[in-house]
Amino acid sequence: LTVLGLETSCDETAASVVRLKASGAVEVLSSVVGSQIAAHAPYGGVVPEIAARAHVESIDGIAAEAMRAAGVSYGDLSGVAATAGPGLVGGVMVGLAFGKAVALARGLPLVAVNHLEGHAVSARLAADIPYPFLLLLVSGGHCQLLAVEGVGQCRRLGSTIDDAAGEAFDKIAKTLGLPYPGGPALEKLAATGDPAGYTLPRALLGRDGYDFSFSGLKTAAARLAEGVTTETERANLAAAVQAAIARQLSERTEKAMDAYARAREGQPLRFVVAGGVAANGAVRAALTRIATERGFSFDAPPLAYCTDNAAMIALAGAERLARGMTDRLDAPARPRWPLDAEAAAANPTHL
Numbered sequence: 001l002t003v004l005g006l007e008t009s010c011d012e013t014a015a016s017v018v019r020l021k022a023s024g025a026v027e028v029l030s031s032v033v034g035s036q037i038a039a040h041a042p043y044g045g046v047v048p049e050i051a052a053r054a055h056v057e058s059i060d061g062i063a064a065e066a067m068r069a070a071g072v073s074y075g076d077l078s079g080v081a082a083t084a085g086p087g088l089v090g091g092v093m094v095g096l097a098f099g100k101a102v103a104l105a106r107g108l109p110l111v112a113v114n115h116l117e118g119h120a121v122s123a124r125l126a127a128d129i130p131y132p133f134l135l136l137l138v139s140g141g142h143c144q145l146l147a148v149e150g151v152g153q154c155r156r157l158g159s160t161i162d163d164a165a166g167e168a169f170d171k172i173a174k175t176l177g178l179p180y181p182g183g184p185a186l187e188k189l190a191a192t193g194d195p196a197g198y199t200l201p202r203a204l205l206g207r208d209g210y211d212f213s214f215s216g217l218k219t220a221a222a223r224l225a226e227g228v229t230t231e232t233e234r235a236n237l238a239a240a241v242q243a244a245i246a247r248q249l250s251e252r253t254e255k256a257m258d259a260y261a262r263a264r265e266g267q268p269l270r271f272v273v274a275g276g277v278a279a280n281g282a283v284r285a286a287l288t289r290i291a292t293e294r295g296f297s298f299d300a301p302p303l304a305y306c307t308d309n310a311a312m313i314a315l316a317g318a319e320r321l322a323r324g325m326t327d328r329l330d331a332p333a334r335p336r337w338p339l340d341a342e343a344a345a346a347n348p349t350h351l
């Protein structure tokens with residue numbers, strides 16, 4: 001199956017062609033990501049209205065470039081996959097409508113892909129990772145632990161009760177005077193700092209369940225940032241914040257791993273981390289360590305597939321298409337769209 005994927009849910013306009021072979025092997029034929037960083041940087045964050053208009057202007061060119069780079073024509077495609085949510089709905093509508101137009105014009109099946117399902121399969125773009133696996137999804141808008149059983153089959157074990165991990169990185173980076181996007185900038189600054197000088201709160205430590213909380217850390221970091229006077233102190237605080245986020249992610253994931261392992265005694269144990277924050281070296285290192293200690297395999301997507309891209313959307317679409325799971329041309333754009341069926345059923349108006 002050869003699928004064109006389209007991603008426009010936030011501030012990246014992306015298109016990709018992915019081939020999924022009958023053997024399950026995955027080949028990324030192209031992956032083009034057009035970033036809008038320059039357009040949003042003056043505002044210190046993503047401006048939805050600007051994002052939507054930028055998607056309208058660039059989606060056609062980005063899709064054409066992905067097709068050209070892949071060396072395929074529309075006649076070679078088996079289907080079109082477009083992000084249908086969750087995300088900034090003005091942007092989602094652009095990619096979804098473009099995907100519908102291609103599907104209609106070329107008589108191709110459409111797959112309306114959940115952006116989070118894209119992140120969930122992103123590590124499979126570069127490594128053969130069979131289902132099931134335990135997933136930590138850490139992105140700009142989400143922080144969840146999920147038991148992924150198969151294509152489109154997820155059970156949520158826990159999620160953040162306030163901010164997402166990426167959001168925490170971004171907001172704290174802002175209070176440290178770092179430019180948008182904050183996560184990568186904070187990691188760079190932290191590399192020159194020593195985390196030992198600052199004590200930060202350890203939210204939910206020892207608490208039952210697998211939820212996360214980052215708002216206390218955010219408040220504490222903002223207060224400490226006010227007292228920072230030197231570059232060294234600033235780097236040290238960045239290092240402490242990064243260490244605290246990595247520590248909470250691994251402390252909560254450890255508990256989920258232990259429960260997951262108990263429930264699946266004798267079966268292969270696989271752990272995957274995905275989403276923009278999975279690009280962070282300290283986070284990867286902490287998670288690699290706890291996974292290895294517990295006999296889990298560890299996988300994370302290559303850096304280019306951690307943050308938003310269309311290859312993950314194309315692959316999620318191809319996996320659905322292979323099972324006959326396609327969508328109609330009236331598929332809605334969904335600002336909110338929980339990944340697990342139970343949460344979706346509990347909140348049907350936000351499907």
Ligand code: ATP
Nearest residue numbers: 139140141142166183184275276277279280307308
């Ligand atoms: P969602 O997927 O929840 O809708 P999103 O698509 O905006 O949100 P992603 O593109 O997956 O999120 O990830 C972007 C987030 O990842 C941002 O919050 C960004 O700061 C963070 N991030 C990216 N690289 C790093 C890094 N090296 N260290 C820490 N955080 C990072």
Ligand code: MG
Nearest residue numbers: 010011012308
């Ligand atoms: Mg982004």
Ligand code: FE
Nearest residue numbers: 139140307308
């Ligand atoms: Fe994302």
